[in-house]
Amino acid sequence: MLATAAAGTLLAPLLSGCWVGAGGSGSGGNSINVLMVNNPQMVELQKLTAAHFTKETGIRVNFTVLPENDVRDKISQDFANQAGQYDVATLSNYEIPIYARNGWLHEMDSYVSADRAYDEQDVLKPMRQSLTGDDGKLYGQPFYGESSFLMYRKDVFAEKGLTMPAHPTWQQVADLAAKADGAKPGMRGICLRGLPGWGELMAPLTTVVNTFGGTWFDKGWKAHLNSPEFEKATKFYVDLVREHGESGAAQSGFAECLNNMTQGKVAMWYDATSAAGLLEAPDSPVKGTLGYAPAPVEKTQNSGWLYTWAWGLQKASRNPDKAWKFVSWASSKEYEQLVGDTSGWANVPAGKRASTYENAAYRKEAASFQDMTREAIEGARPTDPGVQPRPAPGIQFVGIPEFTDLGTKVSQEISAAVAGRQSVESALDKSQKLAEQISKEYEGR
Numbered sequence: 001m002l003a004t005a006a007a008g009t010l011l012a013p014l015l016s017g018c019w020v021g022a023g024g025s026g027s028g029g030n031s032i033n034v035l036m037v038n039n040p041q042m043v044e045l046q047k048l049t050a051a052h053f054t055k056e057t058g059i060r061v062n063f064t065v066l067p068e069n070d071v072r073d074k075i076s077q078d079f080a081n082q083a084g085q086y087d088v089a090t091l092s093n094y095e096i097p098i099y100a101r102n103g104w105l106h107e108m109d110s111y112v113s114a115d116r117a118y119d120e121q122d123v124l125k126p127m128r129q130s131l132t133g134d135d136g137k138l139y140g141q142p143f144y145g146e147s148s149f150l151m152y153r154k155d156v157f158a159e160k161g162l163t164m165p166a167h168p169t170w171q172q173v174a175d176l177a178a179k180a181d182g183a184k185p186g187m188r189g190i191c192l193r194g195l196p197g198w199g200e201l202m203a204p205l206t207t208v209v210n211t212f213g214g215t216w217f218d219k220g221w222k223a224h225l226n227s228p229e230f231e232k233a234t235k236f237y238v239d240l241v242r243e244h245g246e247s248g249a250a251q252s253g254f255a256e257c258l259n260n261m262t263q264g265k266v267a268m269w270y271d272a273t274s275a276a277g278l279l280e281a282p283d284s285p286v287k288g289t290l291g292y293a294p295a296p297v298e299k300t301q302n303s304g305w306l307y308t309w310a311w312g313l314q315k316a317s318r319n320p321d322k323a324w325k326f327v328s329w330a331s332s333k334e335y336e337q338l339v340g341d342t343s344g345w346a347n348v349p350a351g352k353r354a355s356t357y358e359n360a361a362y363r364k365e366a367a368s369f370q371d372m373t374r375e376a377i378e379g380a381r382p383t384d385p386g387v388q389p390r391p392a393p394g395i396q397f398v399g400i401p402e403f404t405d406l407g408t409k410v411s412q413e414i415s416a417a418v419a420g421r422q423s424v425e426s427a428l429d430k431s432q433k434l435a436e437q438i439s440k441e442y443e444g445r
Contacts, residue, residue: 029319030058030059030060030322031059031060031061031062031319032059032060032061032062032087032088032317032319032322032323032326033061033062033064033085033086033087033088034061034062034063034064034086034087034088034089034326035063035064035066035071035074035075035078035086035088035089035090036063036064036065036066036071036088036089036090037065037066037067037068037071037090037309038065038066038067038068038071039309041143041144041347041349042065042090042143042309043065044339044343044347045143045330045335045349046063046065048335048338048339048342049061049063052338053326053329053330057322057325057329059322059325059326061326064086071089071090072095075089075090075091075095078314079099079104079105079312079314080102080104082104082314082315082316083316084314084316084317084318086314087313087314087317087318087319087320087322087323088311088312088313088314088317088323088326088327089311089312089314090143090309090310090311090312091140091309091310091311091312092307092308092309092310093127093130093131093140093306093307093308093310093382094394094397094399094403095312096130096131096133096139096140096310096312097130097131097132097133097134097139097393097399098399098400098401099139099312100133100134100135100137100139101133101134103315104314104315105133105139105140105312105313105314105315106139106313106314106315106317106320106323107133107137107138107139108137108138108139108140108141108313108324108327109137109138111324111328112138115324115328117332118328118331118332119333119355120138122333122353122354122355123141123142123331123352123353123354124145124351124352124353124354124374124377124378125378126145126306126377126378126380126382127142127145127306127308127310127351127352127377129382129383130306130308130382130393131308131310139312140308140310140311140312141310141311141327141328141331142308142309142310142311142331142351142352143308143309143310143311143330143331143349143352144274144308144309144349144350144351144352145306145307145308145350145351145352145377146272146273146274146306146307146308146351146373146377147272147273147295147304147305147306147307147351147373147376147377147379147380148203148204148207148270148271148272148273148295148303148304148305148376148396149270149273149292149293149294149295149304149372149373149376150164150168150173150268150269150270150292150293150294150295150296151261151268151269151270151271151275151276151279151290151291151292152164152176152267152268152269152290152291152292152293153180153264153267153268153286153289153290153291154289154290154291155289156180156183156184156187156267157176157180157267157291159183160179160180160183162176162179162180164176164291164293165293166293167293167294167297168293168294168296168297169296169297169298170208170211170212170236170296170297170298171298172296173190173240173268173270173296174236174240174244176189176267176268177189177190177240177244177245177267177268178243178244180244180267180268181244181267183267184264186265187264187265187266187267188244188245188246188247188260188265188266188267189244189245189266189267189268190240190241190244190245190246190266190267190268190269190270191245191246191252191256191257191260191261191265191266191268191269191270191271192204192237192240192241192245192246192249192252192257192269192270193205193252193253193254193257193271194241194245194249194250194251194252194415194418194419195250195251195252195253195256195415196408196411196412196415197253197407197408197411198397198403198404198406198407198408198411199397199407200253200254200411201253201411201414201415201418202396202397202407202408202410202411202414203305203396203397204237204270204271204305204396205233205234205237205414206305206395206396206397207295207303207304207305207385207395207396208233208234208236208237208303209229209230209233209234209386210300210303210385210386210387210395211233211296211297211298211299211300211303211386212229212230212232212233212236212298212299213229213233213298213299213386213387213388214227214229214230214231214232214233214386215227215229215230215386215388215390216230216398216435217390217391217392217398217435217438217439217442218388218389218391219388219389219390219391220391220443221391221438221439221442221443221445222439222443223432223435223436223438223439224435225410225428225431225432225435226425226428226429226431226432230428231424231425231428234414234417234424234427234428235424238414238417238418238424241418242418242420245266246260246265246266249418249419250415250416250418250419254271254272254275257269257271258271258275258278258279261275261279261286262278262279262284262285262286263285264285264286270295270296272307273304273351273369273372273373273376273377274351276290276292276366276368276369276373277346277347277350277366277369280346280366280368280369281346282346288368290368290369291368292368292369292372293372294372294375294376294379295376299387300385300386300387301379302376302379302380302381303385304376304377304379304380304395305380305395305396306377306380306382306395306396307396308351308352310331311326311327311330311331313327331352333353333355333356335349336348336349336350336353336356336359340359340361340362344365345359345361345362345364345365345366346365346366348362350362350366350370350373351373351374351377357370357371357374380395381395382394382395391442400438400442402438402441406434406435406438409431409434410431410434410435413426413427413428413430413431414427414428414431
């Protein structure tokens, strides 16, 4: 099973080298170049484009489709240089505000206002907000969106006499994990990511930090990675996964937890809402056995993250009008209907439009998780995810260019703690020094 993980972590190696199209052959005239990540829903889009979009508009789309790390590098190079080789690229809500600030993206307000059929107001508000620049203009349109929630085995809970609270706290989840541990031979209580990566381990952990009252930086850019709140959250997370989590947790990311849940090796899993569609797929061994609960909390009302793969239009594009036509089609209600009719509604790139959750066909096929998914996305607070003001937007990340490097280095330290190679205190002391280097750059701005 292939899926998008939260914070944009994909099972890219499984698709590496596949589906690479003719991107770079030159846009202009009646042709545009699109550079995109190789997740399954994007590959489906590529398959449908010629027979539908090109047939209707006459616009030829040259696709270049690459694994996530490769595509991010290629996009940043092309957009930073404003080379104009690619008209459209897949960007997340992490990159789009940064790229907009740098003047690399074409604003989309002018297109949205002129294209009433697109129905921008139907796009869920958190998605619109996360793709808006500092100047208040839209710079991206979502292909799909996700938040995070807790997935659990209802049948296992029933057998053990366990009850999942409607709005669980993390302490309640830890207690349930202890009781569910060993409920079946080889079953552990919970799966949590321990694999290094700013979009792997740090995505769920940062949501725990937020709701425990911690933050990477305060409003004045002072680093707080060795604060009592950050340390308490991290120690809780590390202890939980070490005591009741999956085997090999330090090497477990979205892919491994998905496999563990599918194979009945864990009773609970906290991760991306996008995982539910895979767990409830017709061929899933655990289809129909799962329950879903909001992301656990401690000091905040909500703690789910917010992520979207979205379309960005390069400022240097030689064909911005035609590029917009592609973007508007690929993010439209029309395209969702096309996928629903051709591939089934479980495969629809959901999580971005209110109308999706009002569609009878989608609601029927995604009945067990669609309401919880929408509530998680609409309840996400990208500008106010914790208990104190933040200097930059982001729930599971800090919306600055330096975070990819900082988040990855910090994750390596914490993953070492998950593996038992060092203490949480030691990991966070090292992480604090890394974060203080960023503080020096930003303090006083």
